[in-house]
Amino acid sequence: MEVVVMLGHGLLLVVAYCTAATAVPSSECQRQCGNVEILYPFGIGTNCSMPGGFGVTCQLDQNGFSKPFIVGRELLDISLTNSTIRVLNPITTYCYNDSTSEQLMLNGTTTVTSDIDRNSPFHFSDVRNKFTVIGCNTLGFIANNNSGSEYLTGCFSYCSRNMSNQTDNSCSGLGCCQTGIPKGMDFSLVNLCVIKDDASNTSQTREGVGQRCSYAVLMEAAAFSFRTKYITTTEFRDMAAGRAPAVLDWFIANETCEVAERNLSGSYACCSANSKCSDATSVSVGYVCNCSRGYEGNPYLPDGCKDVDECNIGRPCPSDGVCHNTVGGYRCSCPTGRKYSQSNNTCVPNTGLIIGVTMGFLGLMIFSLCGYMIYQKRKLKKVKQEYFRQHGGLILFETMKSEKGLAFTVFSEDELRQATNNYHKSRIIGKGGHGTVYKGVVKGKPVAIKRCTLIDERQKKEFGQEMLILSQINHKNIVKLVGCCLEVEVPVLVYEYIPNGTMYELIHGRNQELQISFSTLLRVAQEAAEGLSFLHSYASPPILHGDVKTANILLDENYMVKVSDFGASILAPSDKEQYVTMVQGTAGYLDPEYMQTCQLTEKSDVYSFGVILLEVLIGEVPLKLYGPETKRSLTSNFLSAMKENSLSTVVPSHISEQESTELIRGLAELATNCLDMCSSNRPSMKEIADELSRLRKLSIHPWVQLTMEETESQRLLRGPAHTSFETESSVIEYSGPDGANQLINPASSFYAR
Template sequence: MQVFLQLGLGLVLLASQYAPGTAVPSSGCRRQCGTVEIPYPFGIDPGCSLAEGFDLSCKVQDGVQKPFKGAFEVLDISLTEGTTRVLNYILGYCYNTSTGSMEYFGRYAGFNEGDPSSPYRFSDVQNKFTVIGCNALILIYDFDATGYQGLGVATCRNLSDLVDGSCSGMGCSQTAIPKRMYYYDIAFSEIVNTSEIWEFNRCSYVVLMEAAAFKFSTAYVSTNKFNETYDGRVPMILDWAMRDVKSCDVAEQNKTGTYACLSSNSKCVNSTNDQGYMCNCTNGYEGNPYLRDGCKDVNECNHNPCPSDGFCRNIGGEYQCSCGLGKKYIQKSNTCNTNIVLTIGVTMGIFGLMVIIMFTVFCGQIIMQKRKLKKVKQEYFHQHGGLLLFDKMKSEKGLAFNVFSEAELIHATDNFDNSRILGKGGHGTVYKGILKNMPVAIKRCAVVDERQKKEFGQEMLILSQINHKNIVKLLGCCLEVEVPILVYEFVLNGTLFELIHGRNQALQISFSTLLRIAHEAAEGLSFLHSYASPPIIHGDVKTSNILLDDNYMAKVSDFGASILAPSDKEQFVTMVQGTCGYLDPEYMQTCQLTDKSDVYSFGVILLEILTGQLPLKLEGSEKQRSLSLIFLSAMKENNLDAVLASHVKGQESMELLTGLADLAKKCLDMCGENRPSMKEVADELNRLRKLSVHPWARLDIETNAENLLGGESTSGYEIELSGYPTGESEDLPINPGSSYYAR
């Protein structure tokens, strides 16, 4: 009678209570254990899995984190295939030469009778019972779950009969298993053993393992190499699924209950190994179907699936190919072919019906274009915060701000005629316009970034309430265009840049007049920084943005392109703001625009007044190009006299000039925190202005400015200053033929 030693082998890792739910896991759940990703519905922390059956543990073994299910190490988890790869233990039956008897080795811990409600089943497709030996007879059975029983036999007379890679019974055999197995028993035959052939085959082995991971070697029979190669454990594949219902038909009827496919772009797939189901993303989507919004659209166009002369358009879950004019897309061959019949037919049809339908089509197109244009304008209006502006204007009836239509501004500028251009630059073009019998400056901005688009209406409300004698008044805007148009008050008499560097630079401008203009500009910037709510950072302070009105009073312009003082991550900008020569070096390093950035730029303006030089030259060495570097070097060498303009030294005391230079030096400090505030700068300029009035000639400064600028020039130059808030000049030095500059 045949005698077997029986071993019960049901996976304890499968014997976990299974009770699925639809709770969303916490965002704090760990999803990595060592190098293994732990996707939901699995989890390694309490409350992080779909059900107890999907709980894993993350342990440290040999100094490395590894995930385990019971006693079995988890190698990887596949959501799309519904499989888990684990390490199963090799069982051996060996002849002990010391005792002269057969003994068993291998780890049996982790096996018992299993649990039919577990999510796991042994993969019948990817696993095989593998037997190695020359006298091995092993019974494999599962009487309770499937009634299966199989026999693994491996025999050989001598080692020369064995062939590497062949596992067909000679020294090695592999046996398939049925579906639905969640536990199995193994029985070694005690009669068929290796006691008689121990000299060349001492052990027999059996294990359920991934078939693709095994390749037979003849050395496995004559040595312990099989156990040593795999270190006592081999890969095994487990099929997992939601086993609480039989199929998708039943599961989908209870979508509000325990249905696990939570993503809107997921689908239910019946398990191929016993009852139950799993979830997959639908075609054109990828990700985790067990999470809400876990399945994301795949952009197939990234892989260029269409013909090289065609066009790909990605749409939700799929893509569409199209071809150019006169070609037709052939899906079967994925090609663009010339559509001769269609081309000839359309041409003849258009020619024959042209006279009849021309008028109808023309009228229809006009109507459609008008409707489309109206819709686009409405979209732009809403996008730029037009409703917010209207609501605010209704609630504050005294608000001196207007929202203009595009038609009004077209009429005011003669359809933006070139003859109306006051100036242009990289950021826009400024036109002179007439609105309600009043001259205005209308600026068409070149671009507005996405952040400004979202907050444009809110920022316009804030900027419209800025009312200071030294700041150009923002009168209104137009929002029904892609890039909003700004409307400013019209300022007539040019810029401080022209006064210092432009065609009127030869005029004997009083230094006290320049000092007054600088002081007034500082007062305007101080107001933006300190008294506007919220504070406003100009971002492009320079002499060409300081305008002069009829009385040659300074007016800071172009603050409509500024930013509100930021309070969050939005203060870190990616596009460089400002003009070369005026840019804060600290901003260039941190990309953080602050009020001290304006202070630095204002320091450069003070240098222009003191030296009469441009802030940046295109010739010479690096140190000779930057006015600020030249100045700071001179201050360091205590040689201020070398950089001062000759006409400046002749007009004012060194006490005043030294004080102004010291103020400029503080403004140009490389560390923004060490720079004074704009209010402190304005106060210091006010103090210095008093020094410029000599005790023996206390003439009114404004009268002096009028005599120098408003009267007839003794140098023979006629003053023809004009200008408006525009920004940086396009060329340095300024073209004497143009008196207006825009950035």
């Protein structure tokens, strides 16, 4: 009871404040003038409107009809919801008569000033109004000088010789043009300039045109629809006696809601208990009032916002339900045995029991999950305290668990020791700058287990980085990360086992008598490009490899390519701003631009891949430590040959003799594009993969055709025309010293970096 009394006293206090501060009009005030309802804060007569320029005068026109006026304009209507009024704004007009034989005026100008008292609460609406110009060869300007803030704009309306080119409802510059105005405009100077066009000053053009007029006006955009007859007649000017509707925004006071609400006993205008204050959008300082949600009416009057009976407006509840109006809203109820579903506004069977069981099951699952997480947390507690902190694993693990989830297996140290026979040296299958790789068997499947040998701070971070990158990749040409071990001092990664060596061994193998077919090398290069293209274009986020070379391109049991070794990789920044990093990679493959800027980009990988294409085409290593200095760099030697148009001097004879000129030239040009010194000129890995696919077709179907006299052995020795390559088989064949075909079985040191 005390609460009700206090609320009543508060309401009476607000009403008293509003009555004293805003001079709430009496019931004797005139509320209608002609066809326009005058809503408070507007009013007619003394003490019938809110102070500050909301007074309206009701006048009789020449026909004896009552019309309201405000700020020197006829008032059409008032909107409390939008805080706008519609008025008639004067039209700037210029007409000339071309029905006589008199010469047309060279130009004509006329100016109309249309201002509003700057101290009034009104401004031309920049949202609902457009500055409109109508006429032939007419240039209209509108200027504003609002408290020192100057503004000038306009548009030009043109007419062609044939008046039929002008069309109705089109105000795009041909006979009519429009432009917007700035926010807060309260003073406008309209200048209209008609320019004579000698081409139009002919009897043929003027014939039948008669009175031709030009207009300029700031008016309501929604109220205007262009008609071609506006140009040849005075109809537009005659409309509403030379006036057009315009929209004015209005606001209360020159203060924000925050300031106004502090002074309820002063001039605060939102008198209704169910009203809310909003800062005006048309000016920098000012506010307006609206009824709260679920209420409608006049927020500027005490108890002016009335509750909306939603039950009488349409059917807010389902047909078999009952609507109950509430203060500021409504609620729906359903017959016994059914329950109201707010999501689809229907009465559905009561599923309380099902929900209860479901919630209980979910609670049990959550409890079990929490118990499991606690168990795992205790199990890894010591590791997190020691080794995780040492090589950045704790932050990485928490990040992956919260954002990506554990997409791989976390092995125990005992499992990996058992798989590698306690890391016996006989299990070593590769050593490199980033660690030692062992062959092991886990759950009956062969795996490659990599132990990081570098334990400085930078290399410890590289381990976590490689684990994060590889856990997100799933592509047939990218080596797959099976899992990792976090219980050891030296970080360990577990990969899928790739048994058939590297692309480096395929090209530069120890047995020089092995001659790998050029078609096989092209296939390997294309698959490597597909893998790198996936990293650049389809991984989320994109991944930059950072150390692309033939030694990092592996071959699995089906001789399919697997791109490996992501120790120097980075995730492409999402904000497109590249990280500045310490230069890493392999000499001979490094992008010169990357070496200068220390900024690794996808085009850095493209440059390195261009070096791989040279190894495929020329068969030499990227960098030699012997021989003439000018011949040590494969890239420099190749680019010099291309510049001198002497490609034949660097391409081996067995390739130039067996492969088509188009294929060799195409591969050389592709490599040249990849090795461009400007990274922006290099192709993407996707484009490289597509081009290699096209070049492979040249290798699979060469220009030289087999003859009936060739022996089967001779046909096999040719290599590129072999049937296995026509079907794009992944089996790699070569011609041995005795001329017979043999399968390659490269050394298993495929993980050597």
